[in-house]
Amino acid sequence: MTQRPDILCIGAMLWDVIGRAPRRMAPGADVPGRIRHIPGGVALNVAIAAARWGLRPAVLSAVGQDSEGEALVAEAQRLGVDCEHLTRDTGLPTDCYMGIEDSEGLIAAIADAHSLEDAGDRILAPLSADLSGWTAPVVLDGNLTEGLLGVIARDPRLARADLRVVPASPGKAERLEPLIAARRGCFYLNRLEAEILAGRACPDAASAAEAVVARGAARVLVTDGPHPAADASVGQPTITFAPPPVTIARVTGAGDCFLAAHLAAELQNQPRDAALRQAVESSAAHVSGKDVP
Incomplete structure (x- = not known):
């Protein structure tokens, strides 16, 4: 790719191994189902979804030089991602994520992101070279260590970047504290992640988003499964x-998918309500088994 990217996605790029059963599973269950081996990791997922919206995403991550890494890079490039x-x-x-899903959602998952964690701030080196002077959106995922997220929050190379932050899982939500303390970024959370950052239970996405804004975040979007999603921002309803x-x-x-669709809408200067609607509808289509656009 010769054009400068529209978006940088910084974080996990790995293989997803997803097993899905067509019915509800009990702990210890051994049931028939389907197992898929697909490109994954938050940073790469957002990049692939952004490419479907016609954007030019690039990923800053760590990928092994093994055969799985070669195959992953080739597939990501085929899907429109600058690698x-x-x-x-x-x-x-090359890192790997393994998840088990049933008819009602995720049962359990393990993320092996040792290559990403070992690489540390080396993945940011292009910001001093080909990607210097970056001012466009940057997607950060919670697979990065808390220490590296703290470095990014203070990094002068990203001082003018539009940071979009996602925790990757509820267990990693607390890693985002340095960015909240720095009052940097727009946060994309589910309700459980928002409650962890807020330090209290919240009855719905709107109150959860407002609670994280009250903690110091400038803007927070919260999803809540089949219930309404919310966008809370300082100084706005x-x-x-x-x-x-x-x-x-x-x-x-x-x-x-929610994040990529929302960001694509905002890059097209759509108003807040239209951007939120596009994000919600895109996420719902993904859950139903479809990909949009």
Whole structure:
């Protein structure tokens, strides 16, 4: 790719191994289903979804020099993602995520992101070279360590960037504290993640988003499964939009589709309510088994 990217996605780029059963599973269940081996990681998921919206995304991440890494890079490039700025010399195998889903959603997952964690701030090196002077959107995912997120919050190379932040999972939500303390970024959370950052339970997405804004965040978007999503921002009224009812076909990656669709709408200068509607509808389509646009 010769054009400068529109978006940088910084974080996990790995293989997703997703097992899905067509019915509800109990702990310890051994049931028939389908297992998929697909490109994944929050940063790469957002980049792939952004490419479907006609944007030019690039990923800053760590990918092994093994056969799985070569295949992952080739597939990401085929899907429209700029992989020219990856860190490939970690000495570790390509990272992997394993998830189990049933008819009602995610049962359990394990993320092996050791290559990304080992690479640390080396993945940011292109910001001093080909990507210097960056002022466009940057998607940050919670697979980055808390220490590296703190470095990014203070990094002068990203001082003018439009930061879009997603925790990757509820267990990693607290890693975002340095960015909240720095009052940097627009946060994309589910209600549980928002409650963790707010330090209290919240009855709905709107109150959860407002609670994180009260903690110091400038802007927060919160999803809540089949219930209305919300966009809360300092100095503006909170807005909500309810997703259409859908049959669950998959859940992994829904939040990444939400973020990419929302960002694409805002880059087209759509108003807040239209951007939120596009994000909610895109996420719902993903959950139903479709991809939009």
